[in-house]
Amino acid sequence: MTAQPPTALPITRACPYEPRDEHRRLREEAPIQRVTLPSGETAWAITRHEDIRTMLTDPRFSSDRRNPTFPSMVQGQRVQSGFRASLIGMDPPEHGAARRKVVGEFTVRRMEALRPRIQEIVDEHIDAMLAGPKPVDLVKALSLPVPSLVICEQLGVPYSDHEFFQLHSSRLISRVTAHADRRASLEALHDYLRDLIEQKATAPADDLLSRQLDKHDDQEDLVSLAFLLLIAGHETTANMISLGTLTFLEHPENIGLIQENPSKTLSAVEELLRYFTIAEFAVARVAVEDVELGGVVIRAGEGVVPLSNLANRDPEAFEHPEELDIARGARHHLSFGFGAHQCLGQNLARMELQIVFDTLFRRVPGLQPAVPVDSLPFKDDASVYGIHEFPVIW
């Protein structure tokens, strides 16, 4: 008699605002258990907030995506050989050394210095939105261009090329992109950034990529870093702007709270990050030694997949976890990950979201969705959750 295959783990969302019932059932049955991923691979699903924190700080779990047993959520998603590991795919001690080369660019103080420029970018995009016809697709008018322009200026990537890199990064984030197209997009972006970095080597400018030139003996390492920062720098914040705006509009009492007291916006941002966990499965790992975690033994070579969206509703970590409470103090959410790989750009993301929400609702007080919310095209087909198009009027 053969054993039953492990329970299938669905990875799309049944509802934008809550984890799937199947995920909750897993947590009730056994907080860490074997599941079958949509790729057909088997991995351990981890459901508790505390277990995920423990796992992500244990060096016996590797981030190396070149490891053949590193979990793939869907088929065709595995990183192809020929591309360097970026920061997210490195382990210690390589990871710490690589992260230290660039993290100084993302300190709280450096981000604070960007505030006036980000405010200006947000105001310019809202000006354009208000001057044009209605309805407007908020994604095209605000959510995507703001973080895209901010990361371009920071890195020194010409924003005039945004259609090119936005197209390729959305293909890479999509779960339905064919393997050959994924490879083509990876190559196109790497080739583009390699050319750009060569130009900077000839004529350095006052930007992050130019400042990194001397820190990398091998230029391909810098290409790989630029690739990660460019993609992570706009896809994630863009989706949080759309989802966050929608959620404020669905709970207008919260708009009143942040308008009366803008010091509450940052706390609201943390709660929205917790509430959506848009990069839900971004912190998968593979065990490189046998590890006991939460009462089970995970063998070397086995993959682990934290259900971070569910863990951000863990009643042991958050009171009344199903409620949206912008004042709760949700900073211990797992939406930026945890451990040595925790999001490098988190303080940039926080600031962008804070400025957008404060400015948008102040300047466009009558903002509302132009279509029924249940007809919005949510990104069930992408590894970063969000909204494809969000028509709004005011």
Add this chain to the structure above:
Amino acid sequence: MRIVADTDVCIGAGQCVLTDPEVFDQDDDGTVVVLQEAPEGEHEAGAREAVKLCPSQALSLHED
């Protein structure tokens, strides 16, 4: 109570600075700098919060 920061482990996430900028800072390379080694009152609470939030577990508190 005294804060001990392991700068070899720090990954510069900045969570501590965000929690209490009067107790923690980052140098130009992003690494934690402890401004008040033995904070009191609300800053002690901030330090405890920062220890919990630190993703790399570079911060610890030593009760003297």
